Amino acid sequence: MAPAALIDPALFDQLKTNIEQDTEIRKEIERLVDDLSQNVSYTQGLLSRIHSTPRAKYSTLLPQVEEGIRKEIESVAALGKFASGHPYFKYNYKWTRPMQDAISTVALCAWLGGLGTETKPGEVGRLLKLEEVGELFGVPVNLKDKDAFHITIEEYLLGLITIVDELSRLAMNSVTLGDNEMAVQISGFIKDLHAGFQVLNLKNDILRKRADSIKYSVKKVEDVVYDLSLRNLLPAKAEATKMEE
Amino acid sequence: MSGFKRDRQGNTKRHGDGPKATAKPAVRNAFTPMFEGLRDELDAHHDRRARLWKSSRDVTALSKKIIFSLQRVRNIENELPPNIQGEVDSRLAEVSQLLAVMAPEIQGINRYRYARSLDCLEELVEALTFYHYLKTQTLISHKALTPIVDDLVRQGVAASEDAVMESPEAPESAKESEALTIGLTDEDYLYGVFDLTGEMMRFATTSSALTGKLAGGDTEDGRNIVQDMHELGSFFEMLPYRGGPKSIWEKKLEVTRQSVQKVEKLGYDLKVRGSERPKGWIPDFNSTEQEAED
Incomplete structure (x- = not known):
């Protein structure tokens, strides 16, 4: 005949325990992500000073930014250590935004000439590759064969789009600060990056939406360069390449 | 001389003579190789998601059909009517073949990566728990259901191997199938059991309307x-x-x-x-x- 109970009490206890554990994990991740977010937004704040700092003074600004990045790296290490004990994509949504922002601070700092190493001295215009970003944070990238904390391709690309936006602003402000060459350099970089994004087959997702914004940055910087060329304000070197085109 | 396009001067236009075709080489720069690498990775990801999505839709449809069949049962008893049992078995065989195709794509880290493309598991849990309830009047536990689903994967793999014995890939998949698992999550299970209550309500209504008594509770102290x-x-x-x-x-x-x-x-x-x-x-x-x- 029918067993005495519909539901085995052990089933309820098991599910209840699982749910409680899951809640604990989420809380701990939230704490670690808060930590990361604070360090990221501090570093972003420091980086916002580039719009009012002439290039000659980068040498004092960038070390401060690098200090902020060191704190980010510590936060990422703590988060990575905890998160690696759990299915990565189950909780990934909790840290993907601050992680993208952290990547963008690193990429921007490197572009401005920071984060140089002995083998690769920092120089303006350097694009950090996904692997280099991973090395810097001390975490793997695009992990496929193992379920652990890593940086995804999407996070890297979204981080790059953020710096495109920031650089298009810098193009204008550097002209205000009298550094016309910077605007020309940014223009070349953004155009190349734009061409790079056009290589991707994007689906109708957040990456596509954000990548679509790059063209406005391209135009914004083009306009700045155009203004400069009209008034014969382009630096000599850029003038030469402009003529070739 | 017909068959040639001519220009305004009447000279034959030869291929490559006229205005350049649109196939001009893509602009390449220092970043192009890097983006091409990333593109290939992203394409693989999107393709896999699309494949899973498609199979998932089919498993969902089959699970719903199983549930429809089961709704024709009138009593809770160990033996289902043979025609219904037959329908359920054949649909489950189809499900197992689809699961066998999906399983290799959702191993390890990919299980949660594509969790949102796997709505079918919730539906399958609903069908299987309902099936179990009709036969035993108990709720099958998550722990007991997981091997059943994984067993479906194994059956599907075995069936596809029978079909393509000569295929060179067969021995390889046989090796992998040992470790293949769908790894039913707590979410799949719980959301499926939530939906089970709806099916039980439908079953209670039809069976009591047709038999004039509540399902279950055949004996004095039995539950209904x-x-x-x-x-x-x-x-x-x-x-x-x-x-x-x-x-x-x-x-x-x-x-x-x-x-x-x-x-x-x-x-x-x-x-x-x-x-x-x-x-x-x-x-x-x-x-x-x-x-x-x-």
């Missing part, structure tokens, strides 16, 4: 489906709220509450008016509906 629904209702009310999208949990809980109330109304009606109805009396509209259904 009203008690079962109450137990399931309390089960979900007592569970702490599960993380993730809260609205789904709350919506499903609300639907469960309604189902519980529908079945308890049924129990009341049968208790009060049931005695007035001759045993075995079947309303006419139901019997014609029944024929049409069959």
